[in-house]
Amino acid sequence: MKKFNNKLFRQTLSKFATGVTVVAINSNEKIIGKTVNSFSALSLKPPLVLFCLDKKTSDLKEFIKNNYLSINILSNKQSEISKNFAKKDSKWKNIPFKLSKLNSPIIDKSLANLECQIVKSLKEGDHIIVICKVVNLYLNDKLKPLLYFNSNYIK
Ligand SMILES: Cc1cc2nc3c(=O)[nH]c(=O)nc-3n(C[C@H](O)[C@H](O)[C@H](O)COP(=O)(O)O)c2cc1C
Structure with a gap:
């Protein structure tokens, strides 16, 4: 067994x-999105996710004081969207959304x-754990997920 250290922890x-996923808010007409893979189911009744x-992420205060947000679970065709929202000051210009x-x-x-x-x-x-109640959802059952493993996308 290897000795525990931070590098080994990250690698593991x-x-x-x-x-x-891309978690996103529209706060005072400023639209913010962030690529996030720490998403998890939390509860079925009530329907909760987290x-x-x-803590160092930009716009953190705006994000957690916002009442509503979206969690967009990406398909295997959306790795460019994931890369876009993993950047500082990510842009919505070429992202199709409503x-x-x-x-x-x-x-x-x-x-x-x-x-x-x-x-x-x-x-x-x-980190900050954000617990959310799901109030609405859209499922595109035919699509396959974008997966992330060993710091790489698997399409
Ligand atoms: C696949 C992937 C998963 C990520 N998951 C998280 C996450 O769960 N939580 C988080 O805070 N940042 C996560 N990040 C990093 C953020 O996407 C990134 O720091 C942020 O969007 C860049 O803006 P910032 O400068 O505001 O942090 C992830 C990045 C990638 C590429």
């Missing part, structure tokens, strides 16, 4: 294959879009 976590945000009735950015052709209400955010370690 990267071996856990995940899907990829994701984690780095705003929902709840004012959440819904990215077209995603595998699924969840419209959520933030119910709680908890500080822990260097």
Whole structure:
């Protein structure tokens, strides 16, 4: 067994294959999106999900004080969208999306879009755990997921 250290911890976590989402808000007409793979189901009744945000991420306060957000689960055709929203000051210019009735950015052709209400955010370690209630969703059942494993996309 290798000796525990930060590098080994990161490397080990990267071996856990995940899907990829873009979490997004429209706050005072500023649309913000971030690529996030820390998404997880939390509860079926009530319908709760969670994701984690780095405390150092830009617009953190705006993000967690916003009432509603969208979680766009990306398909295997959307790796460029994932790369776009992993950048600092990511742009919406070439991203096909619409705003929902709840004012959440819904990215077209995603595998699924969840419209959520933030119910709680908890500080822990260097991240904030954001717990959300799903209030609406769109599922595109025919699409396949974008997967992330070992710091690479698997299409
Ligand atoms: C596949 C992938 C998954 C990511 N998952 C998370 C995550 O769960 N939480 C997070 O805070 N940042 C995550 N990031 C990093 C953010 O996408 C990135 O830091 C952010 O969008 C860039 O803007 P910032 O300067 O505001 O941090 C991820 C990046 C990639 C490429």
